[in-house]
Amino acid sequence: MDRLADQVEEEIREIGLQIEKDAYANHKKVIDQFTRSRVAEYHLKGSTGYGYNDAARDKLEELYAGVFGSESALVRGQIVSGTHAIALCFFGLLRPGDELLAVQGEPYDTLAGMIGIRGREPGSLKDLGVSYRQVDLLEDGRPDLEGIKRAIGSRTKMVYIQRSRGYSLRPSFGLKDIADLARFLRGCKEDLIIFVDNCYGEFVETREPTEAGADLVAGSLIKNPGGGLAPSGGYVAGKRDLVEMAAARWTAPGVGAEIGPSPDYIRLLYQGLYLAPRCVAEALHGAVFAARFFERLGYRTVPSYDAPRTDIIQAIVLGSAEKVIKFCRGIQSASPVDSGADPVPGDMPGYEHKVIMAAGTFVQGASLELSADAPMREPYAVYLQGGLSRHYARTAAINAALHLEGR
Ligand SMILES: *Cc1c(COP(=O)(O)O)cnc(C)c1O
Numbered sequence: 001m002d003r004l005a006d007q008v009e010e011e012i013r014e015i016g017l018q019i020e021k022d023a024y025a026n027h028k029k030v031i032d033q034f035t036r037s038r039v040a041e042y043h044l045k046g047s048t049g050y051g052y053n054d055a056a057r058d059k060l061e062e063l064y065a066g067v068f069g070s071e072s073a074l075v076r077g078q079i080v081s082g083t084h085a086i087a088l089c090f091f092g093l094l095r096p097g098d099e100l101l102a103v104q105g106e107p108y109d110t111l112a113g114m115i116g117i118r119g120r121e122p123g124s125l126k127d128l129g130v131s132y133r134q135v136d137l138l139e140d141g142r143p144d145l146e147g148i149k150r151a152i153g154s155r156t157k158m159v160y161i162q163r164s165r166g167y168s169l170r171p172s173f174g175l176k177d178i179a180d181l182a183r184f185l186r187g188c189k190e191d192l193i194i195f196v197d198n199c200y201g202e203f204v205e206t207r208e209p210t211e212a213g214a215d216l217v218a219g220s221l222i223k224n225p226g227g228g229l230a231p232s233g234g235y236v237a238g239k240r241d242l243v244e245m246a247a248a249r250w251t252a253p254g255v256g257a258e259i260g261p262s263p264d265y266i267r268l269l270y271q272g273l274y275l276a277p278r279c280v281a282e283a284l285h286g287a288v289f290a291a292r293f294f295e296r297l298g299y300r301t302v303p304s305y306d307a308p309r310t311d312i313i314q315a316i317v318l319g320s321a322e323k324v325i326k327f328c329r330g331i332q333s334a335s336p337v338d339s340g341a342d343p344v345p346g347d348m349p350g351y352e353h354k355v356i357m358a359a360g361t362f363v364q365g366a367s368l369e370l371s372a373d374a375p376m377r378e379p380y381a382v383y384l385q386g387g388l389s390r391h392y393a394r395t396a397a398i399n400a401a402l403h404l405e406g407r
Pocket of ligand 1: 081082083110162163164165166197220
């Protein structure tokens with residue numbers, strides 16, 4: 001296995017150079033924003049109570065707004081997940097009678113409940129009178145522009161675009177795709193709110209969706225922008241009035257982003273953002289390695305190792321439930337934390353099928369640290385993401401391969 005891994009490292013060398021180029025551009029962009037915003041030591045401390053005049057919180061949000069090329073940002077440790085950040089945007093902006101339009105088929109699993117795709121779940125958008133419409137992708141994975149144009153009506157208020165593939169084998173949406181689609185959507189209806197679920201995408205390319213026509217983006221700090229250090233949190237970035245509406249949903253209308261204490265770990269949100277481009281690059285090196293390594297072992301990998309990337313997810317199609325479980329055991333037993341745990345498929349809040357998750361992470365569920373997840377359904381693909389160091393990603397991939405072979 002080590003010999004094969006060495007050969008693979010040779011094969012992916014060129015791709016690694018491009019990853020480093022982009023990492024440099026992103027790291028420079030982040031550091032320039034730190035200096036432009038004049039971050040000082042006193043910004044790295046938490047506050048209490050209402051958090052009135054909390055300079056740490058305001059400065060962190062200024063940083064995010066700058067890095068995302070947007071007017072404004074809401075960045076809070078108390079936003080508990082990416083799903084929560086997206087919920088702030090949906091429920092903060094959509095009103096009874098409005099329609100939400102998804103243009104790439106069904107959105108990420110955890111969004112189904114809040115939209116009310118599978119029924120009128122209490123408190124879902126559907127329950128509140130916000131309707132939902134979906135246009136599926138064409139056979140070749142491209143958006144169905146004709147279908148989208150037909151689907152946009154007087155009630156269509158917001159369009160949902162998902163950058164990363166999530167738990168599916170459809171292609172991810174790169175920044176160029178997002179820019180083209182945003183331009184097309186604007187042409188169909190000028191005042192649409194173009195929302196991009198940016199989870200897993202931050203710092204993979206050298207632009208963010210807010211720099212390519214999106215009005216609003218959201219994501220999780222225990223994914224890319226938290227740099228492996230953020231213990232919790234989420235963000236929303238975009239046009240000022242839209243971010244304000246999301247913030248009003250986060251606290252309460254009339255209060256919005258003005259309150260909310262910085263958690264004591266706010267330093268880690270700063271330091272995590274500072275490190276994020278480096279960590280995302282490590283995860284990308286790991287993903288490219290895994291793609292080629294498992295391809296050489298005879299599995300279909302999506303994307304293929306030499307395809308352009310816009311997120312850190314690497315799917316490996318294993319073909320059976322048994323192999324998925326073995327693979328996840330291999331990842332888990334190579335982890336720095338909880339290597340003795342045995343992952344088994346189980347029910348997860350927000351997911352329809354049973355899901356197996358291997359993650360021996362320092363921050364629970366942090367998927368910029370190396371983790372492997374798989375919904376237990378056809379075609380039995382496992383989704384590998386993260387790895388704060390490419391060397392660890394290689395070690396874990398080799399261990400997963402050994403488990404697959406029953407060694
Ligand atoms: C991870 C993810 C989310 C949100 O997931 P959380 O686990 O709630 O942080 C939403 N959309 C996509 C595409 C994701 O990858």
